Amino acid sequence: MNQAGSKAVAVVLLSGGLDSATAASWARQKGYFLVALSLDYGQRHRVELECARHIAADLGITDHVVLPIDLTAFGGSALTDPQIPVPRGRSPATMAQGIPATYVPARNTVFLSLALAMAETRGAEAIVLGVNAIDYSGYPDCRPEYLDAFQSLAGLATKMGVEGRPVSILAPLVKLAKADIIRLGLNLGVDYGLTSSCYDPDPTGRPCNQCDSCRLRAAGFAAAGAIDPRLTAI
Amino acid sequence: MNQAGSKAVAVVLLSGGLDSATAASWARQKGYFLVALSLDYGQRHRVELECARHIAADLGITDHVVLPIDLTAFGGSALTDPQIPVPRGRSPATMAQGIPATYVPARNTVFLSLALAMAETRGAEAIVLGVNAIDYSGYPDCRPEYLDAFQSLAGLATKMGVEGRPVSILAPLVKLAKADIIRLGLNLGVDYGLTSSCYDPDPTGRPCNQCDSCRLRAAGFAAAGAIDPRLTAI
Numbered sequence: 001m002n003q004a005g006s007k008a009v010a011v012v013l014l015s016g017g018l019d020s021a022t023a024a025s026w027a028r029q030k031g032y033f034l035v036a037l038s039l040d041y042g043q044r045h046r047v048e049l050e051c052a053r054h055i056a057a058d059l060g061i062t063d064h065v066v067l068p069i070d071l072t073a074f075g076g077s078a079l080t081d082p083q084i085p086v087p088r089g090r091s092p093a094t095m096a097q098g099i100p101a102t103y104v105p106a107r108n109t110v111f112l113s114l115a116l117a118m119a120e121t122r123g124a125e126a127i128v129l130g131v132n133a134i135d136y137s138g139y140p141d142c143r144p145e146y147l148d149a150f151q152s153l154a155g156l157a158t159k160m161g162v163e164g165r166p167v168s169i170l171a172p173l174v175k176l177a178k179a180d181i182i183r184l185g186l187n188l189g190v191d192y193g194l195t196s197s198c199y200d201p202d203p204t205g206r207p208c209n210q211c212d213s214c215r216l217r218a219a220g221f222a223a224a225g226a227i228d229p230r231l232t233a234i
Numbered sequence: 235m236n237q238a239g240s241k242a243v244a245v246v247l248l249s250g251g252l253d254s255a256t257a258a259s260w261a262r263q264k265g266y267f268l269v270a271l272s273l274d275y276g277q278r279h280r281v282e283l284e285c286a287r288h289i290a291a292d293l294g295i296t297d298h299v300v301l302p303i304d305l306t307a308f309g310g311s312a313l314t315d316p317q318i319p320v321p322r323g324r325s326p327a328t329m330a331q332g333i334p335a336t337y338v339p340a341r342n343t344v345f346l347s348l349a350l351a352m353a354e355t356r357g358a359e360a361i362v363l364g365v366n367a368i369d370y371s372g373y374p375d376c377r378p379e380y381l382d383a384f385q386s387l388a389g390l391a392t393k394m395g396v397e398g399r400p401v402s403i404l405a406p407l408v409k410l411a412k413a414d415i416i417r418l419g420l421n422l423g424v425d426y427g428l429t430s431s432c433y434d435p436d437p438t439g440r441p442c443n444q445c446d447s448c449r450l451r452a453a454g455f456a457a458a459g460a461i462d463p464r465l466t467a468i
Contacts, residue, residue, distance in 0.1 A: 076355035105354035113343040120339035121310035149387040
């Protein structure tokens with residue numbers, strides 16, 4: 001099924017952003033053989049999929065599925081409905097006060113369920129994702145208690161779970177501040193110039209520098225005392 | 235968002251088969267305003283999608299999303315990989331002894347996660363699905379404990395859950411024998427001639443009468459003392 005050899009296989013949910021690139025590098029450093037899944041879900045920031053391809057190549061991942069799943073069929077989010085504007089200019093304190101318009105209904109559940117399907121067909125021991133619940137936009141499906149519930153579900157949902165080999169849901173960044181994530185990634189050699197975080201980039205992929213995701217990223221690089229290479233990469 | 239009026243909205247996972255048609259009729263009789271979701275996942279029995287459209291029309295459902303999600307990208311099942319044969323001629327006792335090749339990795343988790351996304355955008359109070367764990371093929375994601383775990387997850391995964399309005403996962407058939415499902419459906423006026431259960435129909439949609447699903451259906455109609463109208467409908 002793959003060239004993992006004696007290594008344990010992990011499915012990495014690779015969005016093309018800073019966090020998932022860091023989580024993928026973390027998993028590789030832990031010794032996992034990586035396969036990757038990216039979702040083409042109708043996001044307005046489709047440029048992240050091109051980034052995901054570059055990150056996968058940079059990590060030597062050859063089994064990278066980019067799966068179309070049209071969440072615009074449901075709508076209800078600024079990321080999948082062009083009529084709903086992306087919030088701009090919010091402070092991190094404001095972001096922590098509620099669930100913003102960029103929340104995509106059930107997105108991480110959809111993504112994790114597809115990662116679970118891929119994990120079972122690849123014989124993977126783990127699913128790795130870059131969610132974090134410190135410097136984030138208040139999405140319910142980024143919280144540790146949500147991930148614990150998905151871990152319980154995964155054990156019951158699959159043949160491998162029934163057979164006593166449930167997949168492990170690994171979210172190594174869940175309790176890290178953005179600056180700590182960036183420090184970790186820089187130590188691991190992540191090329192952040194390949195990553196894109198902006199929710200609403202221009203057609204060339206240039207970040208807006210005003211959405212929650214841009215602002216969290218900028219604050220993180222500042223706090224880590226590092227320069228964001230993405231700002232000069234495109 | 236819809237014409238529900240004062241009725242509570244339910245998202246029905248409509249496969250086109252006997253069970254989900256029955257579950258949908260049950261939900262309508264309970265007073266729910268129904269919206270429906272069907273998944274075009276690369277199943278070899280795609281004829282069921284045409285059935286799902288007819289069933290939705292018969293039930294007066296106007297908000298029916300048929301969503302493509304290409305699970306053949308992962309494979310690993312007789313239903314999504316033409317190289318893996320569908321088991322034929324198995325007895326119900328044999329079916330209960332293991333997870334067969336028709337198991338699609340994480341299928342119900344993928345389906346329920348997408349139903350959860352639709353439920354949140356439609357303001358639905360419930361998700362209704364036709365799984366059952368009595369006369370079935372031994373799939374892990376049809377069991378009551380699996381559904382309970384998904385219920386727990388749904389409360390944590392979504393904005394509506396965080397806001398104290400978690401969606402209810404309703405599986406009214408989960409503990410019914412196939413004959414009881416058919417009796418229930420006949421009482422509700424389900425037109426089983428519109429439904430298709432076969433995993434491996436011929437190109438015209440005619441059932442093989444040999445796969446697990448055909449055999450469970452035939453045994454169910456026999457035990458219910460009823461004639462399957464599908465046998466003469468096509």
